[in-house]
Amino acid sequence: MLETLSSLLWGWHVLGLILAAGVHFSLSTAFFQVRCFFTWMRASLCGSRGKNGGVTQFQALTAALAGSIGTGNIVGVAAAITVGGPGALFWMWVSSLLGMMTVFAENLLAAKHRGAPGALGYIEKAGRFGKKLAALYAAGCFLSSLGMGNMAQTNAAAAAFSEFGVPVYVSAGLISVLMLFVARGGLRFAVKITEKLVPAMTLLFFAASLGVLWVFRDNLPGAFRQIFEGAFSLRAGAGGTAGMLLAMKTGVSRGVFTNEAGLGSAAFAYEEVQGKSPVELGCMGIFQVFVDTIVMCTVTGLCILCCRSPMLEGAQLTFFAYEGALGEWGGRAVSLCTALFALATPLAWCCYGREGLFYLTGGKGKNLFAAVYAAAAFLGCVLPLTAVFQIGDAFNGLMAIPNVLALFYFSGEVPRECARERTLMRKAIHSA
Template sequence: MGELICGVLWGWPTLALILSAGAYFSYETCFFQVRRAGRWLKAALCCRKEARGGVSQFQALTAALAGSIGTGNIVGVAAAIMAGGPGALFWMWASSLLGMMTVFMENYLCARFKPVRGRGTGALRYIEKAGKYGGALALVYAAGCCLSSLGMGNMVQMHAFRAAWEDLGGPGWAAALLAGAALFFVARGGLGFAVKITEKLVPAMTILFMGASLFVLWVFRENLPAALSSIWESAFSLRAGAGGTAGMVLAMQAGISRGVFTNEAGLGSSAFAYEEVEGRAPAELGYMGIFQVFLDTLVMCTVTGLCILCCPAPGLSGAQLTFYPFEQAMGIWGRWAVSLCTVLFAFATSVAWCCYGRSGLFYLTRGRGRTAFALAFAGAAVAGCVLPLETLFRFGDACNGLMALPNICALFLLSKKGLSWLGQEEKG
């Protein structure tokens, strides 16, 4: 039953809808994400740290990155390569290139629609404006957001958190209790409290992971050309894979599915991180979305995948597939480094998603249930440490579908207005 629900909500039709949104906005803007690469890179690298309101642009960027840079960059990449071969990386790149414009439009529309006290926040701000069906779409999205924060944004992350914690020598029960207690207080505090954590945590964990990954690639640099070649060959292979399915189809499904899982293009989640940023033009907040997908998938997922392909591990799967090249390159220090990164990634993602889920709940309950949600989020963290990963992924994927479907529908319904606004800004 779980597989059936997951297949309906997060199967090919949903993935195709997400890709079509990215392709449509890319085409209509003449690949804005490529033409304006200098603008969004400058906007992201030079974003202001001082706040003109409740949250600074830098804090919002780190919160959005915390939500997307999670265990998908470690476990998700390994799972994609296991399911679809090296070619899955190519399709992660393709989906992320299109997804850049999807996230841009999510942030852009959120900033263009003025907040109304007592109404939706983040992505809900524009979804409820999507014509006569906006109210119904917003209700479905809010429910999906709340559930997804418990599933993919919490339990899946905490499963990896516990495994990495044990790899560092800590007892599993301590990981569950520590994560549950910490996330309870974050869920109570909301976005203002969460960004104080992410602005310190995200830069540190990104630098640590990138430094360790680049060292691995340097050690195994002789295997790099073959690894890059295998990505291209596998991406378009017609040889039969599992169940007689062409390798290209498996690579596409694995790459696109896990790519969306890690960069969250089409889910509308990053819009929640920027809702309290003031004094910035809507396009500037859209630039942050493009950079988020770029760093998360085109940079970090790529180096993870190349590490795996440059030093393949016989007979291993999941996170162990990622740990292997680091351990081979740096010994036990490499394994500890990637385990520490996994702990930090998982916690950072859960911190961001507890704020997203709380916003979804508040929309449904008119602002009530803060303590109840904090308790539920803490309980989900403990459950994620003990439940099977496959079950957690199925639940998380289904909940992501509940977010993606109404969000993409709203983006299409508002596309004419959004593209018109953007065109006017471009001319101005």
């Protein structure tokens, strides 16, 4: 039953719809994500940290990254390589390149249509069925925040903390208390944590990963060769074709899953940022996907491929890579990164789910949501979560389907807004 529901709401037809949106916005903007690389990098990294509104640009960016960076960046990459082979990493790059423009469009349209929080602002205005689509999206957002955004992540966090001798029930209690406070405080409280947590955990992850790649630097050329051969190799006839298609399916689905392109979730993080144009906020979405998938997933994948053990699968591959290069401290570093990544995601998704519930209830239920979210965090730590992933996929589909339909409804606004921004920039240059 759960598998059927998951396939119906999060099958290839939904992934294909998300990819089609990425292709459309890439073509309609003449591949803005490639052509204007320095533009979106500058808009993301050189913006003001001062408060022009309730949340700074930097805080919003860290919240969005917290929501998308999770266990998928460490454990999920290993699972993708196990199932689809090294070529899956290439197809993750392809899906993320297209996903950049999907998130760009989500942020841009959310900034233009600010009547409701985040993606709800443009979904509810998408034609005669907009209100119903928005209600469906809000329900999916609320339910996803409890499942994949919370329980699946806190389970991984508790397991990682246990490697340091912290009992599971102690982790469960502490994490649930933290989620209770964040759920009550909302985005402005969450960003005070993410602006410190996200840079710290990212630096720790890169320091450990660069150590691994330095130790196994002689294997790097072979790792890249495996990626491209696995992505395109047809040398084994029908078997090779099947292998290539499996690598493509695994890489694309994992890429969409890890960067959340098509879900519209990141738009919630930027709703309180003021003083930025819709295009500038869209650029921050491109940067988010770039860091999450192009950079972090690639680094993890290269570490695995440089010292891959044929006897191991899934998450064990990741731990083997870091321990093999850095010894016991490498294993501890990746365990800590896993715990921090898994802890960051429910901080952001708490705010997303809260907005989804408030949309359905007219702003009521803050205390109830906080209690439910904290309880879900506790249960996520102590319960086996085999079914949670299938439920989470289905809830993601409840978000993706109405969101992508709304994106296509407003698709003409995205290239027009880009052209308008270019015109304003040229006028500013000439007047200077």
